[in-house]
Amino acid sequence: MNIALLGYGKMGKVIEGIAIERGHNIVLKVDADTKSYSLENIDVAIDFSVPSAAVQNISNCLNNNVPIVSGTTGWLDHYNDMVALCMERNGSFLYASNFSIGVNIFFEINKKLSGLMGTQPSYSVAMEEIHHTQKLDAPSGTAISLANDIIKNTSYTGWKLENPLASEFQIVAKRIPDVPGTHEVIYNSEVDSISIKHTAHSRQGFALGAVIAAEWLKDKKGVFSMKDVLNIG
Numbered sequence: 001m002n003i004a005l006l007g008y009g010k011m012g013k014v015i016e017g018i019a020i021e022r023g024h025n026i027v028l029k030v031d032a033d034t035k036s037y038s039l040e041n042i043d044v045a046i047d048f049s050v051p052s053a054a055v056q057n058i059s060n061c062l063n064n065n066v067p068i069v070s071g072t073t074g075w076l077d078h079y080n081d082m083v084a085l086c087m088e089r090n091g092s093f094l095y096a097s098n099f100s101i102g103v104n105i106f107f108e109i110n111k112k113l114s115g116l117m118g119t120q121p122s123y124s125v126a127m128e129e130i131h132h133t134q135k136l137d138a139p140s141g142t143a144i145s146l147a148n149d150i151i152k153n154t155s156y157t158g159w160k161l162e163n164p165l166a167s168e169f170q171i172v173a174k175r176i177p178d179v180p181g182t183h184e185v186i187y188n189s190e191v192d193s194i195s196i197k198h199t200a201h202s203r204q205g206f207a208l209g210a211v212i213a214a215e216w217l218k219d220k221k222g223v224f225s226m227k228d229v230l231n232i233g
């Protein structure tokens, strides 16, 4: 496949290596210095850029009939607009807050555990995520995905980074040099606690998942998530 990398930073570079290993060609690399670009002859685009650029990148692809996989976080207020544009253009769009197989399994464990805890008022929940110090958004997109499932399955109405209300839970976002991404969900009662934790050892898992998603999306039409690619949940 001819792949465009929209965002050529830490993730873009790891994705490039894996895509080439899997026999693909990187025919376009876009970063903050790119003035304009053409999407001609691109089979699929992969966007790992910055929150302020994601909507523009995704719209460009949908308007030019190029399937687009996006892993950029921190722009989801506009997610429904991108879904509507994809439908209008009969395009191909796949977003995931996390592309690693491990985290997608972790999402399913979190759903199951929060379903069980939904009927156990003696437990309260909290979350911690740890990422490298260059990360622009907090909490992480992955933490927000985990939180949304907890809210669906329990009586919690929302989350806060600080000073949560009684009906909300706290997400603690820590920034420590070089940490690729750690997420922990902790249920605590007077008598015990249960926690589930995912620790990424590098960016390889995110990047491989994104390339697999791009291969999967290339000949499909519609709006998808990593659950569709992995056929889980």
Ligand SMILES: NC(=O)C1=CN([C@@H]2O[C@H](COP(=O)(O)OP(=O)(O)OC[C@H]3O[C@@H](n4cnc5c(N)ncnc54)[C@H](OP(=O)(O)O)[C@@H]3O)[C@@H](O)[C@H]2O)C=CC1
Binding pocket: 006, 007, 008, 009, 010, 011, 012, 030, 031, 032, 033, 048, 049, 050, 051, 053, 057, 070, 071, 072, 073, 074, 096, 097, 098, 099, 100, 134, 206
């Ligand atoms: N879904 C997932 O599995 C994962 C998601 N992410 C998310 O991916 C995103 C990128 O992460 P990461 O690679 O670590 O970040 P980096 O900061 O390392 O890279 C961001 C890249 O985007 C470029 N950029 C800036 N503006 C634009 C623009 N207008 N159009 C295209 N590219 C632009 C930057 O260019 P320049 O270098 O010139 O500034 C840089 O190359 C983040 O939102 C992060 O949260 C990260 C890991 C996994």
Ligand SMILES: O=C(O)C1=N[C@H](C(=O)O)C[C@H](O)C1
Binding pocket: 073, 097, 098, 131, 132, 135, 139, 140, 141, 142, 143, 180, 181, 182, 206
């Ligand atoms: O910015 C990162 O690095 C990561 N971002 C994603 C997120 O916000 O959840 C995924 C991963 O944790 C790494």
